[in-house]
Amino acid sequence: MIELQTTGVSRSFGGLLAVDRVDLTVRRGELRALIGPNGAGKSTLLNLLAGTLAPSAGSIRLGDRNITRASVPQRALLGIGRSFQVVNLFEGLTCRQVLELALQRDVPMRRWALPSGAAAIRRRAAEALEAAGLASIADEESTRISHGLQKRLEIALALANAPRVLLLDEPMAGMSAEERIALRETLRQVAGRSTIVFVEHDIEMVMSLAASVTLLHNGTIVCEGTPDEVRRNPVAQDVYLRGER
Ligand SMILES: Nc1ncnc2c1ncn2[C@@H]1O[C@H](COP(=O)(O)OP(=O)(O)O)[C@@H](O)[C@H]1O
Ligand SMILES: [Mg+2]
DSSP: OEEEEEEEEEEEETTEEEEEEEEEEEETTOEEEEEOSTTSSHHHHHHHHHTSSOOSEEEEEETTEEOTTOOHHHHHHHTEEEOOOOTTTTTTOBHHHHHHHHHHTTSOHHHHTSHHHHHHHHHHHHHHHHHTTOGGGTTSBTTTSOHHHHHHHHHHHHHHTOOSEEEEESTTTTOOHHHHHHHHHHHHHHBTTBEEEEEOSOHHHHHHHOSEEEEEETTEEEEEESHHHHHHOHHHIIIIIHHHO
């Protein structure tokens, strides 16, 4: 079943076509990686899906709904989640409190007001912090932690709400090898329940995590397929992979 689809979607900045008539189809529950050299249009495409940028042409569908003109909040309500910047947003709250707050949003008040409901939210928040490698700083103030840790808190926050579609732009940037492996496990667990589209530079990580890979170059899709298919594709090797090995 198709969950997310762009048809002839383009976005220009002045004279520059950052995304050029892209047809992207992502099935429900898929874990899709977007790869490509710097400036290929990966972030722009992700922003078009999230609604933070409007397309210059083309259309975008979520399931059987046309969301081309839907605003970011409308898309969020329809289940398109993305990591957003925590910086300054939760002044005075600890990392644990930020997550508990996000989780409460999805639970009716009559449930989280009960001791059992509150305990469930505490447990889920603790699990999300653990999964994001933030357990040891759970009680530190969220706006005072380092940039790298804030980035992880943002991912934990996006994951905690188990969105229908999760968009992540280089979620592993700045993480240690251990943290990357932990996040890979988390994303594997979330895939299936959520459809995930992520941009990632670490090609080994992409190959071992993504079910399918889309290679962008100059705003267009150069090749697409399973990690092995993309790895073997001569055009992909020319454009991107050769330089990575
Ligand atoms: N807001 C913007 N204004 C002008 N040019 C932009 C803007 N965002 C991206 N671009 C340009 O669009 C192209 C694609 O950028 P981007 O989508 O960020 O690439 P990637 O994420 O693959 O590195 C680049 O040439 C970039 O300079
Ligand atoms: Mg980018």
